[in-house]
Amino acid sequence: MMLKKFILGGMTALVLAACGGSEGGSGASSAPAQSAVSGSLIERINNKGTVTVGTEGTYAPFTYHDKDGKLTGYDVEVTRAVAEKLGVKVEFKETQWDSMMAGLKAGRFDVVANQVGLTSPERQATFDKSEPYSWSGAVLVARKDSNIKSLADIKGVKTAQSLTSNYGEKAKAAGADLVAVDGLAQSLTLIEQKRADATLNDELAVLDYLKKNPNAGVKIVWSAPADEKVGSGLIVNKGNDEAVAKFSTAINELKADGTLKKLGEQFFGKDISVQ
Secondary structure, X not given: OOOOEEOOOOOOOOOOOEOOOOOOOOOOOOOOOOOOOOOOHHHHHHOXXXXXXXXXXXXXXXXXXXXXXXXXXXXXXXXXHHHHHHOOEEXXXXXXXXXXXXXXXXXXXXXXXXXXXXXXXXXXXXXXXXXXXXXXXXXXXXXXXXXXXXXXHHOOOEEEEOOOOHHHHHHHHOOOEEEEOXXXXXXXXXXXXXXXXXXXXXXXXXXXXXXXXXXXXEEEEEEOOHHHOEEEEEEXXXXXXXXXXXXXXXXXXXXXXXXXXXXXXXXXXXXXXXX
């Protein structure tokens, strides 16, 4: 399954797809039809109305239901904080990833908050993105006692990768001896068992794993440079420039006042709003 919506190389339970061929995760709930809402998106914001937001609700730790059934997650709480800044109410419409962007285009919701990076030209021609509230890129993971410190160090080294992922291709290009796995959790298990020495994967997927497994015997030893990271923001249909500007202003204010840092640490153990 993919954790981020860009192409995440290999994660079984979640995987951040900063790489999966799509720009979103996968979910199982269906979206109820939205009744017609009068006025443009910017009018609803200016009039302190309600902004409807499409999200999966099944894509932890970004958008999911906690043990009490409450919809939460990093993207959900960021969106709530943005709405509070703008003085509007927010209504979430849970939907499957495969139909989410089509739902936005059709006007079933005003905004999508679901780790979308808008990396494809087709999406860029149809939708606009606010200032990013999260950033992610490739990271290299090894045992805590490893001497591996960079991509150059995995040449000839057993590196656990999903062979169909972009991360597997990146590891192969670095000269690694690939060990085939189904996903991130298996990769990290093999490293701890010394059946592999390293893995390349998505930063947010790894941070999520380490947050949930604080005693894991692995660590991040290298991270992609900032200019290779992909940012995720709130997504709207084109033609809503004023609304995008308001969303971006609110997100920048949430960065400045420490809200995004606090939410990043809550869900990932690290501020992920910084590129």
